[in-house]
Amino acid sequence: MPRTVGRVRADGIPAACDALVEALRAANHDREVAESLTHPFHSYPARLHPATARILVDVVATRAPRGLPIVDPFCGSGTVLVEARAAKLPTIGVDLNPLACLVAHAKTWSVPPKRRQQFKDVGLAIARTVHEAGKAARRSGAEPAPLRKPKGFDPNARDRRLASWFAPHVRRELEHIASEIDGVRDSDEELASILTACLSSILYKISSRTSDTDGTWVDRNIPRGAATRHFSQRVELLYEGLNDMRSTSPATIFERDARALPDLIPAGGAGGIVTSPPYAGTYDYAEHQRLRFDFLALRHRDMDAGEIGSRRGFVGGPESAFRAWHRALADMIDAMAQVLAPGALAAIVIGDSFIKAPHGKTATPIYALDDVRAALTEDLVVEAWASQERPMLGGVERRSFGERAKAEHAILLRRTGGQL
Ligand SMILES: C[S@@+](CC[C@H](N)C(=O)[O-])C[C@H]1O[C@@H](n2cnc3c(N)ncnc32)[C@H](O)[C@@H]1O
Structure with a gap:
């Protein structure tokens, strides 16, 4: 600002x-x-x-x-x-x-300390899972998991719109984080929404979009594992911020x-x-x-x-x-x-x-x-x-x-x- x-x-x-x-x-x-x-x-x-x-x-x-x-x-x-x-x-x-609304809700989430701790634990566990899966796939040369197909969205059109904005390895990592969050959503919609806000917060930083307000394409060299690292940092940042609020x-x-x-x-x-x-x-x-x-x-x-x-x-x-x-x-x-x-x-x-x-x-x-x-x-x-x-x-x-x-x-x- x-x-x-x-x-x-x-x-x-x-x-x-x-x-x-x-x-x-x-x-x-x-x-x-x-x-x-x-x-x-x-x-x-x-x-x-x-x-x-x-x-x-x-x-x-x-x-x-x-x-x-x-x-x-x-x-x-x-x-x-x-x-x-x-x-x-x-x-x-x-x-x-x-x-x-997604972001404002996450930033003002008003829940007891135990629930905040649960958010942090689940978020960091997702980051660990995705990180380990990425390492294992690289070691074995295995095919990574297929891309997500969110309900109600034409998967091909979605794929076309997203393809040029993320390096393939970054996209895989992000989609894997999102799939893990989808898994949480089945049993805990609210927690999934807070984790989705964390994922949203890192998306532009590791895409080829210059910024929120500047949609021009920029070449960014994003290393493997960066998406996961940024995601876990955001989980911690939100957790600390919510704790500081004490309201x-x-x-x-x-x-x-x-x-x-x-x-x-x-x-x-x-x-x-x-x-x-x-x-x-x-x-x-x-x-x-x-x-x-x-x-x-x-x-x-x-x-x-x-x-x-x-x-x-x-x-x-x-x-x-x-x-x-x-x-x-x-x-x-x-x-x-x-x-x-x-x-x-x-x-x-x-x-x-x-x-x-x-x-x-x-x-x-x-x-x-x-x-x-x-x-x-x-x-x-x-x-x-x-x-x-x-x-x-x-x-x-x-x-x-x-x-x-x-x-x-x-x-x-x-x-x-x-x-x-
Ligand atoms: C200047 S921004 C507000 C920024 C906000 N004060 C903050 O700190 O993030 C204006 C907001 O108006 C919202 N907006 C635009 N048209 C709207 C409408 N018809 N009803 C409600 N919100 C609208 C936009 O989505 C945007 O978030």
Whole structure:
């Protein structure tokens, strides 16, 4: 999460402004929080900086009625949920992306120490089995086990999509780990899901995909046994992180559209919201995880259809994409207002972006703070906001923003109707 330090502006209730400024600035320097708890377990595009999440959870918690959860309707890999749990608050996360839910669940797994130990023992036993099998196959020159055929997925199509991304020996090792996890799934679905998250966390590192957000092919020389080694390291990392949490506060995660929040939480049932929705036209969360979806056999049709603000959504039809973006923003703000307790707070982190135009036309900037304000109804009022200038990444972007700086914003909203 490297960040360039930019100028910060803020307005609103002074104490809230100070906290928002600190929340944005913390992302520039606070490595300690980023490395703590289960935060480093799994990469995720546009992850909220854990130090930002920590400050915002603290701010929002001050007005959360006792016992009501801190909610993140775009929870992604669960950064806010981890921080809420660490603060001993109940928490609810929602995300339409099945990979996000898998990871967020693993990072906030709330079980007794014995169960965590069982996870570690089973994970390390799988790593040992796969390692030994690999060594034995090399010694005897035996044929390795056949590739998996997850139920409901066309094995040939899956194979075609995966083939170029992994060296054959790496793929065999990964498939063997996955088969061992399938064996656990028959009797213990929950444990299998946590182990699958561990497998997911190593997939890109040992594939030929450059990173989550960069799908270009890169040549990586991955030695035999590396997959197994990385897998066991991730098991240990998650185990340590979960142990450090020492919290019994539950985290509940729903794989749903954020706009369906009122179907999941009763009116006034959220003690506070801390969230970072997608930035318009910036990422393709479904696309970024396609290799993981294929390898882990995760269903993603709803995510493909319902992802808000995706970059691919802006290609070709910007006018309708802008309308869809503003409608989605309004629906999401309305959903938040419906579930927030009167007087409770919502903290939103969102960034400006720009939409590339067909050749010869100027790209269009999206000013996220303006868009959020425009989407507000009388149910939510702005208590404070802070904006930090962000670097522009090229001539097109500079021309599109013109004199106005591109920025990332932390916005604090209050649900009207409560006692101040
Ligand atoms: C900026 S990311 C959130 C990152 C998260 N704060 C973290 O720390 O990992 C935005 C998230 O919105 C999710 N998303 C996109 N469209 C959605 C929708 N319609 N409903 C729920 N989640 C959605 C994406 O899958 C992505 O995880």
